[in-house]
Amino acid sequence: MAVHVLAVLAYKEGDRVTSAFLAGSVNTNPVIIRRLLLSLQQARLVDTCKGAGSGSRLNRSPGRINLAEVYRAVEEAEPFGTPARKPNTACPVGHCIRKELDRIFASAWKAMEQDLEKTSLADVITAVKASGACTPKKVV
Amino acid sequence: MAVHVLAVLAYKEGDRVTSAFLAGSVNTNPVIIRRLLLSLQQARLVDTCKGAGSGSRLNRSPGRINLAEVYRAVEEAEPFGTPARKPNTACPVGHCIRKELDRIFASAWKAMEQDLEKTSLADVITAVKASGACTPKKVV
């Protein structure tokens, strides 16, 4: 959803876009978009203004925003769930495995992050525009 | 949790272990463990028998089981959530972005998988045993 929103902002090339408009593209509620934009603002990816006739726009050029940044801005948790209950510390495996799993998962997450870094928002836009030939319908 | 269970099985080196015992180490309910074991059975990672005095054991040596297999056995879904609502197809971005995101996420997931493949269950056991020196308490 975050990538979708940023892609629309990139598509509009610096014009300010309202949360209502973005919600229309993602097909959701403006409030959901605003909550998402708050995260993106904290990550300095977008610039949002209140007031009549304003809205949000990208804070950097699409070529200088990669998807790893977007992921970090939106998903604070790692994709691996940490169980609520602590393992049984009386068991030698249970006592030590969490630390080891943390190491392994951090490494796996880093590998994924490095892959996401290879793709910029500009790449996404380029691909969307290229495959966009299939639908000449233009509403924006 | 799956790695934890498999680690205990590897720790017991071929002995059959009951779901009740595994539940004790993970600190959860035997039924949860059994449900997990069903997935691991389908992936041919463990071998489970019913009846008195039986239980589960590894189907392969720990050195020949890598964590990517474990992840695939347990998590059928990718770590990237797919929104329930379809994007607005009237928007040029909304219409084409899903296909593009699928490509990107598949690549990122593959990068993570390749990293997980580097670690075998034997590696986990070795690390656990090494750091296990901190707690001489032995209940198993």
Add this chain to the structure above:
DNA sequence: TAATAAGTAACCGCAGAGATTACATCTGTC
């Protein structure tokens, strides 16, 4: 035959994410 342990169904509770409504706050324009 009895004890043991997995298979499995049914249900509860909790947490997270999106959806919705309502209201406060800020800002540009008239």
Add this chain to the structure above:
DNA sequence: GACAGATGTAATCTCTGCGGTTACTTATTA
């Protein structure tokens, strides 16, 4: 200054998934 347009934000609802629990069935071994 008033008003309209837009964000910020809280409260609540629903839905889904996961773990937890109980209870019962089935299979195997002693």
